[in-house]
Amino acid sequence: MKYSIAILLPIFFVSISMAQFNSLAIPSPSISLGAYSQNQSDGYSFINNQAALTSIQCFGMAVCQEKMFNLSEINKVDAIVAIPTSLGNLGCSIGRKGFEGFSETNIGLAYARKLSSAISIGTQFNYYSFKIPSYFHSTTMNVEIGTMIHFSSKLTAGIHLYNPIKILVSSNEVRKLPYRYKFGVGYDVSNDFFISTEIVKQEDQAIDLIGGMQYQFDKRFFFKLGFMVENSSLFSSLGVLYKSIRVDALLRYHPHLGYSPGLLLSTHFKRT
Amino acid sequence: MRVLYVLFCLLGIGYPSFSQTELPAVAEQHIEQVVENSNDELLNDESYSQHLYELSKHPININTANREVLNELMMLSPLQIEYLLKYRQLLGDFISLYELQSVAHLDVYTIKKISPFITLSTQLRIKEVFKERMLQGDHVVLIRTSRVIEKSVGYETDSSVSSNHYLGSPWAVSIRYKYQYKNLLQYGISCDKDPGESIFTKNQQSGFDFYSAHLFIRKLGIIKSLAVGDYVVNLGQGLIQWQSLAFKKSSDLLASKRQSPILKPYQSFGEQNFHRGLGVTMGNKKWEATLFGSYRNVDANIVFDTMNVDEMHVSSFQNTGLHRTFSELADKHVQQQISFGGNVGFSNNKGHVGFNFMHYDWKLSLIKDSIPSNLFSLTGKTLSNCSVDYHYTYKNAHFFGETAICNNKSIATVNGLLMSVANGADIHFFYRNISRSYQSLQTNVFAENSTPVNEAGFFSALSIRPAYGWMIEAYTDFFKFPWLKYNVNGGSIGSEYLFKIIYKPSKVLYIYSSYKSSVKESNGTTNNTIELLPLTKLAHRAWRTQIEHKLSKSNVFRSRVELVWCNNASNTTEQGYLLYMDWIWKALKKPIGANVRVLFFETESYNSRLYAYENDVLFSSSIPVIYGKGVKYYFNVHFDVSKKLTCWAKWAQTTYFNQKTVGSGLDLINYNRKSECKMQVLYRF
Numbered sequence: 001m002k003y004s005i006a007i008l009l010p011i012f013f014v015s016i017s018m019a020q021f022n023s024l025a026i027p028s029p030s031i032s033l034g035a036y037s038q039n040q041s042d043g044y045s046f047i048n049n050q051a052a053l054t055s056i057q058c059f060g061m062a063v064c065q066e067k068m069f070n071l072s073e074i075n076k077v078d079a080i081v082a083i084p085t086s087l088g089n090l091g092c093s094i095g096r097k098g099f100e101g102f103s104e105t106n107i108g109l110a111y112a113r114k115l116s117s118a119i120s121i122g123t124q125f126n127y128y129s130f131k132i133p134s135y136f137h138s139t140t141m142n143v144e145i146g147t148m149i150h151f152s153s154k155l156t157a158g159i160h161l162y163n164p165i166k167i168l169v170s171s172n173e174v175r176k177l178p179y180r181y182k183f184g185v186g187y188d189v190s191n192d193f194f195i196s197t198e199i200v201k202q203e204d205q206a207i208d209l210i211g212g213m214q215y216q217f218d219k220r221f222f223f224k225l226g227f228m229v230e231n232s233s234l235f236s237s238l239g240v241l242y243k244s245i246r247v248d249a250l251l252r253y254h255p256h257l258g259y260s261p262g263l264l265l266s267t268h269f270k271r272t
Numbered sequence: 273m274r275v276l277y278v279l280f281c282l283l284g285i286g287y288p289s290f291s292q293t294e295l296p297a298v299a300e301q302h303i304e305q306v307v308e309n310s311n312d313e314l315l316n317d318e319s320y321s322q323h324l325y326e327l328s329k330h331p332i333n334i335n336t337a338n339r340e341v342l343n344e345l346m347m348l349s350p351l352q353i354e355y356l357l358k359y360r361q362l363l364g365d366f367i368s369l370y371e372l373q374s375v376a377h378l379d380v381y382t383i384k385k386i387s388p389f390i391t392l393s394t395q396l397r398i399k400e401v402f403k404e405r406m407l408q409g410d411h412v413v414l415i416r417t418s419r420v421i422e423k424s425v426g427y428e429t430d431s432s433v434s435s436n437h438y439l440g441s442p443w444a445v446s447i448r449y450k451y452q453y454k455n456l457l458q459y460g461i462s463c464d465k466d467p468g469e470s471i472f473t474k475n476q477q478s479g480f481d482f483y484s485a486h487l488f489i490r491k492l493g494i495i496k497s498l499a500v501g502d503y504v505v506n507l508g509q510g511l512i513q514w515q516s517l518a519f520k521k522s523s524d525l526l527a528s529k530r531q532s533p534i535l536k537p538y539q540s541f542g543e544q545n546f547h548r549g550l551g552v553t554m555g556n557k558k559w560e561a562t563l564f565g566s567y568r569n570v571d572a573n574i575v576f577d578t579m580n581v582d583e584m585h586v587s588s589f590q591n592t593g594l595h596r597t598f599s600e601l602a603d604k605h606v607q608q609q610i611s612f613g614g615n616v617g618f619s620n621n622k623g624h625v626g627f628n629f630m631h632y633d634w635k636l637s638l639i640k641d642s643i644p645s646n647l648f649s650l651t652g653k654t655l656s657n658c659s660v661d662y663h664y665t666y667k668n669a670h671f672f673g674e675t676a677i678c679n680n681k682s683i684a685t686v687n688g689l690l691m692s693v694a695n696g697a698d699i700h701f702f703y704r705n706i707s708r709s710y711q712s713l714q715t716n717v718f719a720e721n722s723t724p725v726n727e728a729g730f731f732s733a734l735s736i737r738p739a740y741g742w743m744i745e746a747y748t749d750f751f752k753f754p755w756l757k758y759n760v761n762g763g764s765i766g767s768e769y770l771f772k773i774i775y776k777p778s779k780v781l782y783i784y785s786s787y788k789s790s791v792k793e794s795n796g797t798t799n800n801t802i803e804l805l806p807l808t809k810l811a812h813r814a815w816r817t818q819i820e821h822k823l824s825k826s827n828v829f830r831s832r833v834e835l836v837w838c839n840n841a842s843n844t845t846e847q848g849y850l851l852y853m854d855w856i857w858k859a860l861k862k863p864i865g866a867n868v869r870v871l872f873f874e875t876e877s878y879n880s881r882l883y884a885y886e887n888d889v890l891f892s893s894s895i896p897v898i899y900g901k902g903v904k905y906y907f908n909v910h911f912d913v914s915k916k917l918t919c920w921a922k923w924a925q926t927t928y929f930n931q932k933t934v935g936s937g938l939d940l941i942n943y944n945r946k947s948e949c950k951m952q953v954l955y956r957f
Contacts, residue, residue, distance in 0.1 A: 154738075189736055190694030209769075211748065213734065215693050217669075225701075225732060227748050232767045232791075234730060234750060255752050255765040 028076075030235040030250050031064055031264055033212045033224050036148070036156045036186025037194040040214050043082040043266055046091045046110050049146035049160040049184065050122025053089040053112035056082045062266030066250060069257045073099045076262075088113030091124070105129040112146075120148045128177070142177055154188045178203035192216040196226075206230055222248070237264070244268055318540045318891045319504075320346070320517045324389065325890065329410070330454045331391035334372070335365040339619075341455070343531035346519075347386050350529055350663065350670045351692055352377050357621075366392055377668075377692045379737065381776065409453030411957050416446040416889065418922075418950035419467060426468060426596065426938030438596045438938060440470035445480075446541050459487040464541040468596030468938075481595050484546075488537035496560065499551040502538035505564055506530065507615055507628040508661030509674035511684050511706075511724055514716040515545045521718070521731070521749060521768065528688050528702045528718040528731065529663075529672055534562045534615055543593030544570065545714055547611060558618055565612040569605035571595075572636070585639045589713075597938070608635035623664035628676075631656045632713055645756040648682075648709035648726070655679065657712055668692045682707040684724055686717055696737035700747075703730050708755035719751075720766065726755045741777035746770060762807055764793035780822040789813045796841055812838040814882075830854040836880045848875030850882045850898060863912030874901040889920035889952040902928040920952040 032048035034040040043060035045052035063079040078095040091110035098104055105128070112122030124144040131137045143165070148158035162180040184198040198210040212226025212235070222239035232255050239248035250262035323344065332341055334356075342353045355376045366372065369392065372383045419442045429437035444467045450460030463480035470476045486501040504515035509530045516536060519527045535553055538546040551564030571590035577583035586607055595604045610633040617626035632655040640646040659676035673687030684706040691699050704719050708726040717724040718731070729751030737743050752765040772786035793807040816834040823829060836848040852871035859865065867887045875881055881899040887908050888894045898904075906924035913919060925947040928934060934941040 187736075187738070189697045189738075193693040193697055195734065195736070211746075213699065215691075215699070217691075217693075227732075227750065229767070229769065232750055232765060255750065 028064070028066060028235070028250070028252070028262070029210050029212060029226055029228065030224055030237045030252065030262075031078075031248070033196060033214055033226060034194065036158060036184050036196050037188055037214065038150065038153060038156060038186075039188050039191050040194045040216070043080055043091075043268065044264075046082065046112065046122065046124075047078075047080065047093060049148060049158050049182075050091070050110045050112050050124045050144060051120040051146040051148035051158055051160075053082060053091050053110060053122050054114045054120040054148075056084050056089050056091075058268050059083055060266065060268035062264060064250075064262060064264040066252075066260055066262035068097075068252075068260045069254070070259055070261065073101075075099070093124075101133065103129075103131050105131075108144075110144075118150045120150075122146045140177065155185070156187075157183070157185045159183055178205075222246075224248075239264075318893070319536070319538070321891045321893065322539055326452060326455075327389040331389050333392065334369070334390045335360065335392055337390075340533050344455075344533060345386060345389060346531065347389075348382065349377075349690060349698070350531070350672065351665070351668070351690055351698075352382065354665045354670065361621075368392070377698075379696065381737075381743065405453045405457040409451050409457060412448075412450045412452070413955045414446075414448045414450075414891070414952065416892070416950070416952040417443055418948065419443045420941075421947040421949065422934075422941045422943050422945065424935060424938060425940040425942070429938075435598050436938070438468035439473070439475050439598070439601075440465070440468050440596065442467050445471070447480075448539070448541075450539065456490050457488070458537055458539075459485075460537075460539060461485040462539065462541060464543075466594055466596065468594070475601060476595075482541065482543045482593065484538060484541075486537045486539065488535075494554050494556065496553040496555055497533065497535045497551075498553075499535045499537060499564070502546050502548050503551050503564070504536050504538050504546050505551065505613065505630075506532040506534055506536065507613070507630065508626065508659050508676070509672065509686050509688075510715050510717040511674050511676040511686060512628055512630045512657035512659050512678075512712055513613065513714060515547075515714050516716075518716040518718075521720075521747065521770075522733075524733075524735075524745070527733075528700065529690065530716075530718070535564065544589075544591045555617075558620060560615070560617045560619070562615040563612075564614065565610075567608075567610050570607050570609050571603050571605060572607040572638075573603055574606045574636070575639075585637045586634075587638075587640060589638075606636070609633070622666070623662065625660065625662045627658070627660055628674075629656070629658040644761075645758055648711075648755060650711040650713065655711060655713055676710075676712075678711045680709055680711065682710040684710040684712075684717075686719075686724075688718075694736075698735045700733040700735075701731070704728065720749070720768075721753070721757075726753050726757065728752055728754070741775055743774040743776070745772040745774070759795050760793060760807065761795050762793075764807055766790065766792035782820040783818070785815075785817040787813070787815045794841055796843075808841055808843060810839060810841065812836070826858050826860050828854075828856040830856065832884065834882055834884075836875065836882060838880050840877070840879050846876040846880040848880035848882060848899070849873065850884060852884060854887075856887075864910070866907060866909045868907045869905060871898075871904040872902075873898045873904070875899045886924075889922055889950055890918075890954065892950070892952075900928050901930045902926055916955055916957050918954045918956075920950075920954075922948075922950040924948045 031044045034042055035045040035048035035052040038055065041052050041055040043056065043062050060082045061080065066076045068074040068076055074097060076097040078093065081092045083090045089112050093108040095106040096103060106126055108124050108126040110122060110124035112120060114120045125141065126144065127141050129139045142163045144162045145164065146158060146160040148156055150156050160182040163177050164179055180200060180202040182198055182200045184196065186194060186196040188194050192215060194214045196212050200208040200210060208228060208230035210226060210228050212224060214222065214224045216222050220241045224237040226235050233253060235252045237248045237250045239246055244267050246266045248264035250264060252260040332345065339353055339357060342348055356378060359375045369387060369390065372378055373380065423442060426438035427442055431437055444465060446464045448460060448462040450458060452458040462484045464482040465471050465480050469481045472479050484502045486503060488503065489498045490496065492498065505513050506516050507513040510518060514530060516532050518530055521527060535551045547564060547566035548568040549564065549566035551562065553560060553562040555561060572586035573588050573590060575585055575587050590603050595601050611631065613630035615626055615628045617624060634653050637653050638651050640649050640651060656679040657676055659674050661674035663670065663672035668691055670690040673685065675683065675685040677683050686704040688702040693699050702718060704717065705728045706724045706726065710725050712724055715724050719727050720729060721727050729749060731747065731749040733747035735743065735745045747770050749768045754763050756762060768790040770786060770788045772784060774784040776782045790812045792810050794810050796805040796808040814834060814836045816832065818832040820828065820830040831853045834850045837845060839845050850871065850873045852869055854867060854869045856867040857865060871884065873882065878899050881897050883895050883897060886894040886896065886906065904924065904926040906922060908922040910918060910920045925945060927945045932944055934943065934946045
């Protein structure tokens, strides 16, 4: 069973992540939706655009697990730490996906700072490891760059470049990390309600559109909902905040591949 | 304080106006959507435009109107109705229409939209109402006639050569008499003859092809409404019965939730979508019960058994209402239909729950062709459905839905949520899951399919007003059809998106631009009829921009440009465009008005067709399917001969540049043009 899943994995990745070795590189939109919000940005937002790190006011950490298409063999686990400093904000991410027959691992280190009250920039260096025991093992590094402009207290736009310098995982052209360019806009309709849209162009793929909304319908409850046009998939989450601990139940839906449930646990420590 | 507020609000709203011949712009757009989804050129249901016309003559008293009456207006969302009723309950009657601006979630845009149809006049006492019901209402006589000037093949075929020809003249004739006192009492009779149908001949000995009569009374003690004759029934969210006009996909929050009284009088010229018999709704403030029964003969395709001519069945119901040829006459009223149903409902300030049931009984068995896509279709001599519907308001959220089951135990459910998430921002979600074997008749649920069957989907919409005069609307819809459909040999998926931006900075300028994209799966093309190809994605994209500018009190200019891109089953891309300009003129202090349109269009085929709402004579809606290459113009004039008598006349002509004939089959015209004229007289006394 596991071997047959390992054979099918590339097919899944082609349809969802659109290249063979990039599924970890694509952030789950349901956890990083708040990147272009000035009110609802959180620790995970920098996964989407590193410039969003500048909105972090306090030390935060989070861990997320997603069981993609309800298959334990393609479990995805991510963890992040966001640290504000006087010289700019730092972020660190670690991720792993797969099982003993196939795995992808990623470690990223991000840095962001404000250039002015309206402009933020950020960058991230990633280390990747891809492993199929007794068959293939490769490591590589790449870079991401992001920038954001706050046009007003409600409207934010940004550009994000992932892997702008084409990096091959091995000498084989197929095993590559694709480049991806992204333009995003977010609008804080109110302190509680935020909408966002992103236009994504990834190597060898058609232009995709991601849209979503985030609503805090109570002091302790959060709701997110969004869609990805190209593969007609939906994502959503329902979050509960208790003191400084927040738990989000995640759910993604793909019309052919089914549901991907997940859980996000995050916390932050206010400065004293 | 309230008076001061009202005076302040006077600065915000201008005095509204409503032309006798024009629907509100939003209603026009909704009707365009209905037609686009049904691919039907004519909208047979005139009840909505008649209802708005009556409301313009006798506006709703906003201080006494209940939820049902406000629902029927079809311009207020459930949340807006809820907050309006709450405001009235807490603070008492409105002292001015301008005070409506202080109702939460009721924005200036909506108030302007409803203001021609509402008033604050005082309520009459019951005795006076009863007396006035009988004597003080309006009698309305309407006579309408129309025809296509160029005779089509169906009229020119020699009857001695072929029996397949139209038996009557190309003139369409419709006559209606109606008495109405507000919405409390109405009765009327209608008769209608479509083009090609004969009248007072041996083929049509009863005179007109269609007759309809109704008596409808509201508020008679515990009887909330009583229908005798022809009436329509609307239950729940439309899963088991919905015969009135219902809106289709739109970013407007009104679109998905079905809102209507259960019983309504039938007053259109359409020949299928109604019941004929008796219906009654009784109840008090919290409980309500409805029972109705109907017996009528309906059109159906009759099939005789080749082995035994006494054995016959029907293969489908006919919904066109056309009886122009011998073969169409052979299908007329061949199926006897008995139907009955009812509802028991409980409502309070916050919510409602209702139990509904519906049953059909036919004389002839319905047997469909044995093809895979018909495997779960309605067959047999009976159909029963029952359902539970609800709505509930909690703070700024309004939940609603219906779950139904039919007699083969298949289930369908639809559930929605409307939320006002911020000042000037509303969101809307709607989920439907309808079994492939769910069966129903005369239903209209908010879904991609025209009937509720074989579909699961999730619709979400957003409407925000970021600044005065600006409105942004968007929706997405993801859907899948688990079983085969016509021309789709497999389970399929699809999606649809719309983004619309509206700019209405003042009473004189209205601009909107929208981009709509949809992808559905369909059979690919192949020369090999045995080969089964994978489904092909059919993409359709349309960009529309419309500008309306009121140059003066008597002159309005409107212009639209629309571009369409789509790919067909052989995966080639097609394009189409439409451009029109309208001039709407109403003479000041003179009883005459007119509107003129010039429309240019070019599409590569029927696939890239376009739709555009046309101003027509009062109550009549025209949304022609536009394809090919050519130009169309029309002018529409109305003249108030006296306070009681109004006349309309319309002339329209379409000229095609790249074809020598228009239409197909018996409707084929051997010219490159099609000219239509329509005349209508309305006498109100």
